[in-house]
């Protein structure tokens with residue numbers, strides 16, 4: 067006998083059930099409408115990508131890449147085949163190199179030497195060396211390597227990959243793209259933090275880094291938040307410099323941090339080495355007075371970055387967009403340059419960031435594409451919707467317009483027919499699949515929250531009429547089919563049932 071087992075959604079994932087799912091659809095639909103009014107178009111991306119795409123773009127030292135990614139080996143897509151000749155070994159170069167970098171080949175000095183040999187010395191190799199390499203490849207094959215793939219933790223890297231892959235730089239104007247969908251990060255689940263969560267994001271990729279682009283992206287974001295009633299938000303803004311000024315600032319910061327290292331906690335101490343900017347992110351109370359005294363990037367921007375930031379602020383003022391400057395806003399991912407921003411909302415406790423974004427001018431090039439400027443943001447849908455629910459600005463849920471209370475076999479064909487017509491007219495209709503007693507039928511209509519019960523007994527069927535009962539006040543009238551359709555349609559147009 068098989069054991070009975072109850073399955074549950076995996077920790078950090080959840081089902082979004084009705085009626086909440088309507089709220090989600092409305093939220094995402096509104097984003098599409100607002101973004102399309104700014105001439106952004108949707109891009110649909112794969113849910114998983116080559117692991118290295120994320121490692122390279124997001125940065126191996128970030129939390130996302132170092133501990134939060136869902137990575138697995140896609141067996142059956144073997145990198146290193148059965149090479150018979152040195153030539154074939156050479157052809158599997160990239161695969162071997164990638165496997166080494168992803169630490170999927172045992173990281174011994176001996177293997178490192180072999181990998182380097184494959185990568186550099188193949189062409190002028192001796193017979194002896196060649197046969198040693200072939201033996202090594204046989205060993206690699208025994209490891210049964212597959213492609214390393216990762217469930218996307220974010221989508222900017224994928225958008226850039228697609229931009230390069232489809233030569234979008236050759237298209238007229240900037241590429242203005244938006245996406246909607248799930249992301250995956252292995253984090254500790256809590257309110258507003260899940261392992262499968264949802265983002266709506268937008269990106270502009272092209273040749274220009276005009277501050278007006280940054281401003282329009284922010285205007286679009288705020289327009290969307292206003293449209294969905296997420297109005298009590300704060301936009302934080304910063305500029306983190308570019309490759310000309312940031313390295314000097316980071317070196318200066320690192321130096322200062324070393325001076326105060328003994329007063330910092332272990333996480334911050336580690337970051338002094340791995341990612342000094344991230345120390346500024348610290349929320350640890352004891353570290354706050356120390357961080358306040360650290361040098362600020364705004365005092366160390368190069369002229370071009372300073373001018374870009376000043377112009378951006380002018381552009382925001384022109385659009386009436388309120389913001390707060392926050393010099394500590396550095397963002398977690400490595401690829402940002404210049405403009406960075408974050409939006410927080412109410413009703414969320416400590417996970418209160420509902421959107422993060424910024425400029426990433428070097429990213430496309432880093433991924434092997436042409437020099438390209440880029441800026442974008444990602445909205446966390448889970449938290450935004452939570453905030454909308456908690457601050458009470460959610461729209462009324464979808465309403466069932468008509469429950470068809472049919473009785474008797476003679477009424478049934480008329481019930482099927484009118485249900486189809488009402489649905490075609492855009493109304494939500496419930497047609498009970500089996501005959502119900504009158505009282506039970508109206509009781510269910512009530513419990514389902516139907517606006518109307520359409521009563522259809524043998525009398526009505528015989529006279530080709532319908533009795534429409536409004537459930538809120540029991541008002542009732544008898545109508546012909548045409549009158550009924552006209553009445554419900556005009557009501558739908560007026561009240562959006």
Ligand code: ATP
Pocket residue numbers: 220251253258259260261262263264265397398417419420421422423444445446447448449
């Ligand atoms: P946080 O600081 O809250 O971890 P983040 O900087 O990691 O956020 P981003 O990578 O900027 O987040 O993603 C943009 C938005 O996506 C966040 O502002 C947040 O609303 C949402 N988000 C990020 N991670 C999660 C998660 N695990 N669960 C739910 N929403 C998330």
Ligand code: MG
Pocket residue numbers: 398
């Ligand atoms: Mg995070």
